[in-house]
Amino acid sequence: MTTAVQHEKAFVRQVLGRSDYAIISELVEPGSKVLDLGCGDGELLAWLAENKKVTARGVEISPVRVQRCIAQGLSVYQGDIDAGLADYPDQCFDFVILSQTLQETHRPLNVLREMLRVGRRVIVAFPNFGHWSMRLSMLLTGRAPKTKLFPYEWYDSPNIHFLTVEDFEDLTVAENLVVERRIFLHGSRSIRMLPNLLAAVAVYLVRKQ
Amino acid sequence: MTVETQFAHFDSLSLDCGETLAPVTVAYETYGELNRDKSNAILVLHAFSGDAHAAGISHETGKPGWWDNMIGPHKAFDTTRYFVLCSNILGGCRGTTGPGSVNPATGRPYGAGFPVITVPDMVRLQKKLIDHLGIRRLLSLSGGSMGGMQALQWAVEYPEAVVSAIPIASTFRHSAQQIAFNEVGRMAVMSDPDWKGGDYYDSDPPARGLSVARMIGHITYMSDDSMREKFGRRQRPKEELSNGFSVDFEVENYLRYRGGEFVNRFDANSYLYITKAMDNFDLSNGYGSLSAALARTKARFLVISFSSDWLYPSYQSQEIVRALRGHNLDVAYCELPSNYGHDAFLIEVGEQTELVKHFLANTFKKAA
Structure with missing residues (x-):
């Protein structure tokens, strides 16, 4: 890795403050067409538009966040991810990104299939429910796990479909997907061993066969 | 400016x-x-x-x-x-x-x-x-x-x-609902005897019909919430017991005011032509x-x-x-x-x- 690239990585981390964003921004090719699902305030899209010159589109359900996105000049649609992709033609994006939202969707498999329909490549980042702290929390307290990674009470958690690294690996096999990259993180640290136990966040770059 | x-x-x-x-x-x-x-x-x-x-x-x-x-x-x-x-x-x-x-x-x-x-x-x-x-x-x-x-x-x-x-x-x-409201407005204008088939420019314009049409319009431009906030059931000051058909509520007063004001600045035939253009669009x-x-x-x-x-x-x-x-x-x-x-x-x-x-x-x- 060159110094320049290292520098960019550090910069991205600093700007975006989320390590999965840093990884995603590396995976996205310059000048590509990108759709970010659950794009929040648009920080990732804005960064990609500015620095990678991508054609940026987003979907976000919160009107306040959509306003912030549009105020940055981003073309963001206020809508629900579960229903929102049906209108797009097949393969009209180079990258479709779903960052830490898969576990919040009502029909995650349907969302993933739709992403693969409209995008040539799909980037999925999700919090790993198999992390040791979750397992330990459940084992020791006997209650729905509450950790730094999943800080919610069971009744107010936006997370409705928990998944682990292994679960996602199984799904890629069942759906016959090609995994081009898999990156595991804990904070900004990259995890190389025992990802299902040690990774807080997993980032996958997948495509159809 | x-x-x-x-x-x-x-x-x-x-x-x-x-x-x-x-x-x-x-x-x-x-x-x-x-x-x-x-x-x-x-x-x-x-x-x-x-x-x-x-x-x-x-x-x-x-x-x-x-x-x-x-x-x-x-x-x-x-x-x-x-x-x-x-x-x-x-x-x-x-x-x-x-x-x-x-x-x-x-x-x-x-x-x-x-x-x-x-x-x-x-x-x-x-x-x-x-x-x-x-x-x-x-x-x-x-x-x-x-x-x-x-x-x-x-x-x-x-x-x-x-x-x-x-x-x-x-x-x-x-939609059918939007056309329906426009049609009620047009009927209000056209059922005013002063409309005279649209040939009223030498006499009084169909002010009553046009103001009723505008009153309906204003209801559709507001919401239940905004009307509750703006008027609620607030009543107009009353000097004597009314016959029941005078302006009792603030909302009635507002609509009549808006209807009357509209007549002074808008032509009834324009109302008909433009609403039809909208419906046909x-x-x-x-x-x-x-x-x-x-x-x-x-x-x-x-x-x-x-x-x-x-x-x-x-x-x-x-x-x-x-x-x-x-x-x-x-x-x-x-x-x-x-x-x-x-x-x-x-x-x-x-x-x-x-x-x-x-x-x-x-x-x-x-x-x-």
Whole structure:
């Protein structure tokens, strides 16, 4: 890795403050067409538009966040991810990104299939429910796990479909997907061993066969 | 900022109904300066009862424009950066040729002899004005309600001339409910004996019918919440026990006031012609489908709807957005939270300003 690239990585981390964003921004090719699902305030899209010159589109359900996105000049649609992709033609994006939202969707498999329909490549980042702290929390307290990674009470958690690294690996096999990259993180640290136990966040770059 | 309405005259205008209107006058106002390469022009399109006086203080009446909170220095349509225009629509009664204008063939007002007009006819006249001013491309077009319909029509009819469009609280065609309310309004006008088949210009206008039509309109522009907030069940002061049919409630007083005020500034025949044009409008006409119509456009879109607008509900804006997305066109969409109903685009402009201002800035930057 060159110094320049290292520098960019550090910069991205600093700007975006989320390590999965840093990884995603590396995976996205310059000048590509990108759709970010659950794009929040648009920080990732804005960064990609500015620095990678991508054609940026987003979907976000919160009107306040959509306003912030549009105020940055981003073309963001206020809508629900579960229903929102049906209108797009097949393969009209180079990258479709779903960052830490898969576990919040009502029909995650349907969302993933739709992403693969409209995008040539799909980037999925999700919090790993198999992390040791979750397992330990459940084992020791006997209650729905509450950790730094999943800080919610069971009744107010936006997370409705928990998944682990292994679960996602199984799904890629069942759906016959090609995994081009898999990156595991804990904070900004990259995890190389025992990802299902040690990774807080997993980032996958997948495509159809 | 005092502004004066200007007038442009054209020899003729061909209409969708096959007739030709000749001559035609357009009333318009402009705000800000056109830049050297004429790339900063924005056409603002008024809603059903609006006029060319969109911003500033009218030299003639001393009143602010209907979108003065949106257009001006450093406002959403920033007149220090953009050249903003607004013209009165064809069929109107505020300076542009309409049923109240004199028919040169008879020397009398057209009345019900005015040809049937359509939203595309209105847009064709606006295009004449833009050409007349030497502007080849519009940086943006924006309007609420019927203004949004015109913006959509522009984007489809003149794809080369439209860089971006901002339809607000609008639709690509009226629903049965929207047509129904318009029909009740028209019936109120036409059942007033003073209407006289549209030939009332030498006598009293059908003021009662027109004011009832406007009262109905105002109900549809508000929401249950905004009416509760504004009037509740507050009563008018009473001196003696009324017979039961006088104005007891504030809401009655408001509607009667608005109805009466409308009569002074609006022509009943314009009411009929314009509401018919709105009802007949269907962007998909001639293209087979909304998707096929929008496939022609090259514009960026910002589509805005309001949560409490039940006259032009959000689903209608979403239909437009979905069709645009079907072609992977550049579209941003937001449903703004508001209690003001359909009126929100005229009243609740804080968040709308932020969206429009930044969308325009970004569009201008990209177009440069």
